[in-house]
Amino acid sequence: MRTSGSTRDSGGWWGRKTTPAKVETYTRWSFHFFALIEVAAVGLPLFAQVGTDAASWMAVLVTVHALLCSATASRALDWTRDRRAQPVRLLWFLGAVTALIAAVAVVLGERGHGDDQAQAAATTLLVGVLSFGIGTLTLGVRGLRQVLGVVAGAVGGTLVLQLALGVAAPTALVTAVIVLFAGGGLAFTAVFSVWLLDAVYELDEARETRARLAVAEERLRFGRDLHDVMGRNLSVIALKSELAVQLARRGRAEAVDQMIEVQRIARESQREVRDVVRGYRETALHVELAGAQGVLTAAGIECEVTGEATGLPTEVQSALGWVVRE
Template identity: 70%
Template sequence: MSGPGRWWRRKSTPAKVETYTRWSFHFFPLIEVGLFGLPLFGAVPLPLAVQLFLMVCAHAAFCSLVGSRALDWTRGLRPQPLRLVWGLGIASAVSVAVVLLVVDHGSPEEDAATTLGTTTGGLLAFGVSAIALGIRDRRRVLGLVLGISAGTGLVVLALGGPALQALVTALATLFGTGFFAFTSVFSVWLLNAVYELDAARETRARLAVAEERLRFGRDLHDVMGRNLAVIALKSELAVQLARRGRAEAVDQMIEVQRIAQESQREVRDVVRGYREADLGVELAGAQGVLTAAGIACEVSGEQAAAGLPDEVQSALGWVVREATTNVLRHGNAERCVVGLRMLKGHVVLTVENDGVTAVGEGGGGSGLAGLRERLAAVEGTLEAGPAGRGLFRLMAEVPLTSPVQAVAS
């Protein structure tokens, strides 16, 4: 699938939430103009309606600008737009004052006053919504909503309206501005929370890699630390004996040679244990890591892994390891399915997810090239590509040349 669908799928979850949030606030001006600007043409005389409509359009555009800059500030891309926030507050107050003056001068139609009153509420609600995006302190947002609501009620009283009408107007303003302010504050909180969760997931992945490096370092230290100390002591002893012409120096150097060869063997065992991936362990590890990262992971066929030859397990274990790493680092998956099956003398490993669109072609031991090299050593093949419906599938197939294994399959 190409076009907008592919563009959307390639975005990470935080980027999707940010895009949705931004475009939601970008649609607010259209809603403001549609709900509170267009009805003016049927309620007030045409010249005045055009002027008020243009004022509503300008106010909506100003709200859109402030909202965009405020969201940039929330993401740390710009400084806090204090001047724009103050400017929008003043523009909203002036716009409301203009509408109230029109109402105060009277209108030949009763519906006109209702329409203008609704326009006043819309200007306040959308103005407060954009201003709330640029304020971090929620108590200030609450104070802003309460202050505007109380001020609106007092203005109605000052214009000669009855107390009940002033109270109703204040409560309506409180509800409208409070709802839009809450929407803005909640949207910012949700956006920040999504980014923080994504950062936490990346941190968990880094910690898993760091833990593995520490384990490898500890193993090397345990193997080499004692042997190198013994080699140093015996070499020093051999030097002293050789200086004195003692024949025992040869025996000490022979012992040093034996310990060095033993150290080489132990280091190879450690490295082999690190490089050779156990398929059962890798399957369980993949499920644990992906689940911890918030990705629903299903694993099937773990029992079949135990009967496979060591070299096949190692090759397929690396496929699982690399595929899991790719899902964590390069994709935006919500679900991953790993399956191991025996089919007519072949073992087939499938890793399918709904977030990765491509696998890196890294060299060496990473990416498709590295996996194909490992599978080629056991006459295996690797296929990777889209599997329809936004899915990506990586499938490794290895023949079981052993007669015992073929019968078992």
């Protein structure tokens, strides 16, 4: 039997992980990578839109926000896996920092007094920070209403904040719509990632449960077979032994015949138990190979079985079948 393209290679840090652990690691690093995306997509364009001094400290704000989002995402994912309590304080802190940076961006845009580059920089900072903030905050909540509440609160707050600071209504509305689509998209990504991670863990638990149920069912079958064999014969042995005792007390010669019959039934019971155990323990090599191939294929491992096992003796096939099963 040869396997190739394995997703569970024996060596290496990645190969030793289970499939759910791999999906979780991929999900975590994806949200950590979002921090780099935020810095690259929001922080770096600022240098082309405004002066170097203004762009530098604005980029610092974006970097701090990206690192805070990364830390919050890590804590929120731990919470979704029930490894720690919900990071409520960290979520509120991220929300406050996001709102503060958004207010700074609106103020900077208004101070530009018609400067297109300054307004573009302010819009970039506003939309970017709010969008990544929404996406991270939705990781720390559960339920559709709470997710929609985060998105709606951020979009509504953006609109109200701009109008309160004197931004023209059409401009404020357009910016709010952009935040809705960008932040909503990241929120959907976060919710879908958590759902996918939960589904993978549930499938892995279901597969383990199915394996345990199969073992339990086999044990029950074996127990029923033994009960059928031993229960009937032991009842007959007990009845005939009692009859032999009564005959012996009366001095009847038939007591010996009854004990001979008890001896015969006992030996017959031993033979039947051996047959049950032999049938339980014997394995067929081709059956075990097919089962192993099915398990490996279900685990994402390409498995190819070559050769024929029909020419081997029964004892050899049974021994090799146990090797494959183990």
